[in-house]
Amino acid sequence: MKQTWRWFGPDDSVLLSHVRQAGATGVVTALHHLNDGRAWPEDEIAKRKAEIEAAGLVWSVVESVIVHEDVKTRSGRHRELIDNYKTSIRNLARAGIKTICYNFMAITDWTRTDLDYRMWHGGTALRFDIVDFCAYDVLVLKRAGAEAEHPPEHIEAAKVRLAAMSVSDLARLEANLIGWVPAREFIFDRESFRRALDVYREIAVEDFRQNLFAFLREIVPVAQEEGVRMAIHPDDPPFPIFGLPRVVKDADDAAALLAAVPSPSNGLTLCTGSYGANPRNDLPAMARRFASDIHFAHLRNVTKEADGSFHEAEHLEGDTDMVAVVDALLAEERRRKAEGRADWEIPMRPDHGHAIVDDIGKQVNPGYSCIGRLKGLAELRGIMRTLETLRA
Structure with missing residues (x-):
């Protein structure tokens, strides 16, 4: 798998030089200073891409082109904002960036207490x-x-x-x-x-799901035309909070989304931590079932508690059999390579990480400290190397 690293741009305390030292070759980032629904200009994309390449790395995945609340509720400026989204897809494709991770969580992004x-x-x-x-x-x-x-x-x-x-x-x-x-x-x-x-009090779960499908029916044809693969991130946590609708929380939701807009450009981000916090989800089974539609992987682990609480475990601990997940993803890569696909590699990143060693007490984006993710990536790399060696 293509080993990548989430980077929050020039203001990130984790530098691109640190990404190289961690052993990653790809960067997962976005134009965070423009992430308010406007179309991303080609010159700004080129500037960020050049910065990454100057560090000896590749911009592998966009995470994320934000989906504005008006799009989620089909209100206000949603028509203009969807057109902007299409322009961003086209401009990213022209720059050679062909994988876009996004989410459709109402109001919140990932949420922790x-x-x-x-x-x-x-x-x-x-x-x-x-x-x-x-x-x-x-x-x-x-x-x-x-x-x-x-x-x-x-x-x-x-x-x-x-x-x-x-x-x-x-x-x-x-x-x-x-x-x-x-x-x-x-x-x-x-x-x-x-x-x-209050905006969401009158939006039922199935209405919200149809809003997602309507969005996909608009953008997926553009993505397919441009050779871009859209990879939706699951809800996090994968159950309702604040009374908000959740429509990407389990295998049934993933299957419904793929069936609603069938296309090689309509796919999934397999986030083992987000899906893994839902007791209904069997992550190795999901990796095998949806293998051909997985365009990106976030690999992390969680430990669930009986009352619904959970915490983020070390990457090889917790409730998900990470070896089985990685094995399924490597098998899918072999299948794609045998088909002759140039894009056979699945980009993955060590998602979140504990604050450990010198990162304790530092000002970092929570979950995105350097050393905890470096440790996670090293452990995941060890799994991949071992499985590849055993198969050789």
Whole structure:
């Protein structure tokens, strides 16, 4: 697999030189300073590509060309914004960048309650605590209808948890849930978040799914014409939060999406962490079932708890059999290569990582510290090399 690395651009504390030292050859990035729904100009794409190539690397995957909220709700400027999206696809293709990862999560991007969860080894990880989330959703945000969506035992536990929180604890929880996500084009406070949620109160899950399919029916033909492969990222976490619709949370959702707009340009990002937080998902089985439609892979692991909480485990630990997933992806690469495809390699990146060693206490994008991802990539590379050697 093509070993790649998420990079947040010139302001990222992890440098392109660090990416090379980690052993990756490809970069996964976006024009974050233009990620507000406008079309990406060719000159800006060329500038970012040249910067990456000057470091001896290749811009392998775009993550992400943002899907604006108006597109998700089919409201406001959605027609203009879809046209902008098509232009961005065409301009990226002209620059030779042919894989685009994107998501269709309403309002939120990936969501965690704790960005510094202390692990047994002394480093920190990302965690979603269902009781903390319930405390915020029901007792702090006081979202209309929230109480009916949480089991009584979670609400009772949340009352105890909230009573024990300091002012700074609560401020940190709120910032984690609604105020901060890397590469997002907007930041909420409590009132603006409530207003954003109100927009979705009248949008049912199936209506939202049809909005996604309508978007795909517009952009996939452009992507196919340009030789671009669109790779949708699953919802994270892969279950409803804040009463918002979730339509890319499991194997059934993935199958429905692929069937709605059949095309080699309509495919998946296999994120083993996001899909892996849903107990219904068997990741090795999904890797085998959807192999031909997997255009990109995020490889990370999670440990799930009985109440729905989870934390991000080390890459080879947790609940997902990472060896079996990698084996399935390597088998798909062999199949593509035998077909004579020039693009037979599946780009992968070590998704998220623990803050360990010298990265502890540094200002980094949570989940995207250097050393934890370097460790994860090295472990994944070891799996790949071992499986390739055993097959030789």
